[in-house]
Amino acid sequence: xxxxxxxxxxxxxxxxxxxxxxxxxxxxxxxxxxxxxxxxxxxxxxxxxxxxxxxxxxxxxxxxxxxxxxxxxxxxxxxxxxxxxxxxxxxxxxxxxxxxxxxxxxxxxxxxxxxxxxxxxxxxxxxxxxxxxxxxxxxxxxxxxxxxxxxxxxxxxxxxxxxxxxxxxxxxxxxxxxxxxxxxxxxxxxxxxxxxxxxxxxxxxxxxxxxxxx
Amino acid sequence: xxxxxxxxxxxxxxxxxxxxxxxxxxxxxxxxxxxxxxxxxxxxxxxxxxxxxxxxxxxxxxxxxxxxxxxxxxxxxxxxxxxxxxxxxxxxxxxxxxxxxxxxxxxxxxxxxxxxxxxxxxxxxxxxxxxxxxxxxxxxxxxxxxxxxxxxxxxxxxxxxxxxxxxxxxxxxxxxxxxxxxxxxxxxxxxxxxxxxxxxxxxxxxxxxxxxxxxxxxxxxxxxxxxxxxxxxxxxxxxxxxxxxxxxxxxxxxxxxxxxxxxxxxxxxxxxxxxxxxxxxxxxxxxxxxxxxxxxxxxxxxxxxxxxxxxxxxxxxxxxxxxxxxxxxxxxxxxxxxxxxxxxxxxxxxxxxxxxxxxxxxxxxxxxxxxxxxxxxxxxxxxxxxxx
Ligand SMILES: Nc1ncnc2c1ncn2[C@@H]1O[C@H](COP(=O)(O)OP(=O)(O)O)[C@@H](O)[C@H]1O
Ligand SMILES: [Mg+2]
Numbered sequence: 001x002x003x004x005x006x007x008x009x010x011x012x013x014x015x016x017x018x019x020x021x022x023x024x025x026x027x028x029x030x031x032x033x034x035x036x037x038x039x040x041x042x043x044x045x046x047x048x049x050x051x052x053x054x055x056x057x058x059x060x061x062x063x064x065x066x067x068x069x070x071x072x073x074x075x076x077x078x079x080x081x082x083x084x085x086x087x088x089x090x091x092x093x094x095x096x097x098x099x100x101x102x103x104x105x106x107x108x109x110x111x112x113x114x115x116x117x118x119x120x121x122x123x124x125x126x127x128x129x130x131x132x133x134x135x136x137x138x139x140x141x142x143x144x145x146x147x148x149x150x151x152x153x154x155x156x157x158x159x160x161x162x163x164x165x166x167x168x169x170x171x172x173x174x175x176x177x178x179x180x181x182x183x184x185x186x187x188x189x190x191x192x193x194x195x196x197x198x199x200x201x202x203x204x205x206x207x208x209x210x211x212x213x214x
Numbered sequence: 215x216x217x218x219x220x221x222x223x224x225x226x227x228x229x230x231x232x233x234x235x236x237x238x239x240x241x242x243x244x245x246x247x248x249x250x251x252x253x254x255x256x257x258x259x260x261x262x263x264x265x266x267x268x269x270x271x272x273x274x275x276x277x278x279x280x281x282x283x284x285x286x287x288x289x290x291x292x293x294x295x296x297x298x299x300x301x302x303x304x305x306x307x308x309x310x311x312x313x314x315x316x317x318x319x320x321x322x323x324x325x326x327x328x329x330x331x332x333x334x335x336x337x338x339x340x341x342x343x344x345x346x347x348x349x350x351x352x353x354x355x356x357x358x359x360x361x362x363x364x365x366x367x368x369x370x371x372x373x374x375x376x377x378x379x380x381x382x383x384x385x386x387x388x389x390x391x392x393x394x395x396x397x398x399x400x401x402x403x404x405x406x407x408x409x410x411x412x413x414x415x416x417x418x419x420x421x422x423x424x425x426x427x428x429x430x431x432x433x434x435x436x437x438x439x440x441x442x443x444x445x446x447x448x449x450x451x452x453x454x455x456x457x458x459x460x461x462x463x464x465x466x467x468x469x470x471x472x473x474x475x476x477x478x479x480x481x482x483x484x485x486x487x488x489x490x491x492x493x494x495x496x497x498x499x500x501x502x503x504x505x506x507x508x509x510x511x512x513x514x515x516x517x518x519x520x521x522x523x524x525x526x527x528x529x530x531x532x533x534x535x536x537x538x539x540x541x542x543x544x545x546x547x548x549x550x551x552x553x554x555x556x557x558x559x560x561x562x563x564x565x566x567x568x569x570x571x572x573x574x575x576x577x578x579x580x581x582x583x584x585x586x587x588x589x590x591x592x593x594x595x596x597x598x599x600x601x602x
Contacts, residue, residue: 111296111300112303115300116295116300117289117375119294120314121286133302
């Protein structure tokens with residue numbers, strides 16, 4: 001089997017590379033969108049704390065929808081292809097980022113904020129110079145969770161024509177070709193492990209207490 | 215410099231936290247707000263930089279109503295030190311200290327130089343501490359940074375809310391000394407909140423004692439120690455009171471009955487009296503105990519042979535006297551400055567009511583330092599009264 005795996009890798013090298021690239025694209029675009037939506041939304045919620053619970057509750061509901069079902073919902077709404085896949089993956093990534101952004105900022109030591117206000121910072125300066133830097137490690141933890149989640153679910157995107165490493169896996173399943181399945185599964189797993197490791201490192205670096213140890 | 219005019223603050227309707235406060239903080243003084251926890255000190259202070267808005271009344275700084283000013287601009291010109299320090303953990307010491315100068319748009323060279331200057335001012339070497347993070351410093355060092363951060367942009371006014379209360383007693387003393395030393399050189403107007411009366415007495419130009427949002431007493435530490443307005447103040451200053459001059463008993467309490475005689479008595483009779491009472495001077499009074507003067511043993515000795523002479527012929531004026539309501543400290547000063555042994559106590563109507571002697575003072579002093587059980591002064595100190 002290992003020899004056939006190598007053969008597959010050699011024969012389908014371009015396919016695997018392309019699928020990995022698509023997978024990476026799906027993941028990064030969805031992640032970027034999830035960040036662009038969830039971080040500002042999380043910040044906004046810290047300014048309107050009454051809304052926080054219902055809004056975070058709704059994103060939690062999205063999260064509980066099985067990933068395959070969520071992708072299924074996309075077809076009648078947006079058809080098939082990359083766009084509905086990206087939308088579904090983005091929705092999937094929202095919750096951890098939103099929740100951690102909110103928790104991170106509301107958890108900033110009030111003394112720091114009071115000091116900033118007392119020194120004459122505007123609320124925007126407080127956000128940029130105090131709240132975000134101090135909440136960064138927690139926000140990054142949310143981003144990491146979302147990334148690992150998206151990398152995993154992105155393998156299912158192939159089912160609605162989104163492409164990616166799932167293509168290889170599902171084709172392998174259909175053809176009962178284990179090496180082909182692995183040709184999709186191994187890079188997908190590697191991507192998840194890589195992102196997790198890289199973001200964990202970044203998260204550690206952003207903790208205020210660890211700044212000095214740079 | 216800072217003027218509170220009829221300031222009130224109510225958070226919960228019906229429970230005012232500050233009640234119609236009128237207070238003038240003078241330029242260059244350290245005014246200490248003190249009182250039990252929850253009496254409204256922090257609230258009062260935060261109204262100055264508009265972290266809290268008053269419910270009624272106005273606050274003027276240099277005659278200008280601060281409610282008309284942009285709070286962000288206002289705050290850049292008021293240093294602020296909070297109890298829990300509030301250093302930003304993700305910024306270096308230099309970045310923390312430089313915050314306000316940066317916000318005010320100073321250029322980099324200027325604020326970096328200022329940071330070094332301030333660090334040196336509190337005896338922290340810039341080369342070592344500039345690049346450190348707050349959590350790498352001890353509590354006392356962090357608090358120093360908190361104080362110099364408030365001074366960084368050289369604001370004329372500094373607010374300090376229990377800045378040293380979290381520190382151990384030694385660091386606290388040090389920082390108080392440093393603050394006083396800094397104040398001598400930079401001379402800011404400082405509004406300082408504490409609940410520690412010893413701290414207040416040490417650093418305050420004036421103390422404003424608050425209770426339930428009212429001013430109970432406002433005055434210099436000296437005035438408050440000497441003349442506490444009521445029992446609340448007395449309780450509050452507590453043991454510190456014992457260390458003040460005012461804890462000395464009054465003159466009326468320590469004076470002794472004087473050895474007196476009448477003007478038309480003879481010298482032999484006077485000598486007998488002096489011998490019996492072991493005194494060398496007699497105070498001469500009339501029938502209404504009006505003090506006429508004194509006669510000394512030396513004068514009597516010189517004229518003793520002349521039987522016709524009466525005490526009134528030898529009278530000398532009494533140069534130094536005190537009144538019963540005068541402070542004992544005054545009596546002490548007169549006695550030591552003029553090297554005299556006793557002081558007559560005379561009312562405003564010139565009636566002789568007693569005498570303060572050196573031995574009265576020894577009793578008083580000893581009582582302050584010694585346990586009354588350790589030593590019985592009456593037995594140890596010889597009773598040498600009224601020797602002038
Ligand atoms: N933001 C607030 N909302 C409601 N009540 C407050 C607030 N801040 C202070 N208080 C109340 O006002 C009173 C005085 O508080 P504070 O000025 O902090 O007192 P102090 O500094 O003298 O201990 C306290 O009873 C406190 O509970
Ligand atoms: Mg307080």
